[in-house]
Amino acid sequence: MPDSLVLLQFGADFYSVRFEDLEGRPAFTVNLVDENPNLILKLVREAAWAQQHPNIMGPNSSFFYFGPNRSPGYLVYGNSRTQPMANSRRQKKDGSTSRYFLAQSGAEYKWRMSPQKLECVDSKGVVQAVWEVARLEDEFHARLTIKPSALAIVTEILTTLALNRLAIAFNW
Numbered sequence: 001m002p003d004s005l006v007l008l009q010f011g012a013d014f015y016s017v018r019f020e021d022l023e024g025r026p027a028f029t030v031n032l033v034d035e036n037p038n039l040i041l042k043l044v045r046e047a048a049w050a051q052q053h054p055n056i057m058g059p060n061s062s063f064f065y066f067g068p069n070r071s072p073g074y075l076v077y078g079n080s081r082t083q084p085m086a087n088s089r090r091q092k093k094d095g096s097t098s099r100y101f102l103a104q105s106g107a108e109y110k111w112r113m114s115p116q117k118l119e120c121v122d123s124k125g126v127v128q129a130v131w132e133v134a135r136l137e138d139e140f141h142a143r144l145t146i147k148p149s150a151l152a153i154v155t156e157i158l159t160t161l162a163l164n165r166l167a168i169a170f171n172w
Helices: 148-170
Strands: 005-010 016-021 026-034 040-045 061-065 074-077 099-102 108-113 117-122 127-133 142-146
Touching: 026 148, 040 148, 061 148, 074 148, 099 148, 108 148, 117 148, 127 148, 142 148
Parallel strands: none
Antiparallel strands: 005 016, 005 142, 016 026, 026 040, 040 061, 061 074, 099 108, 108 117, 117 127, 127 142
């Protein structure tokens, strides 16, 4: 994807992950907030990185509130209302590996998922972001490539990416 932004993911632990741009600037972090009684994670878009990209819109953070035993719970973007995690990973056809979400703008997006790669696609079928597991010799865990047109929903892309990866890990 020419002219795209690349973020490198450092860490495979879902409770402590950071994404940096190619210049080493922190772009997003995911951190554990609490585990008692249920797991809560927070994703934060770093202000210094966001200021480099004037097309970025939307919330600068999201929270993952899990149910008992790490079952699906709720998401919250910024200070908005809660929404069930299931709404951000809808499956349209039985057996399909694709998961759909509605951006806060109302536009629908789809994650096409495979073990080593996830692609975020808009309603016209245009790939907006690609997450790929790194090679063994790389110092980072994965690479996320984002089209400039997707910057308006970059926090939603990172949130739903994390949610889908957590769902795979938790076997939902």
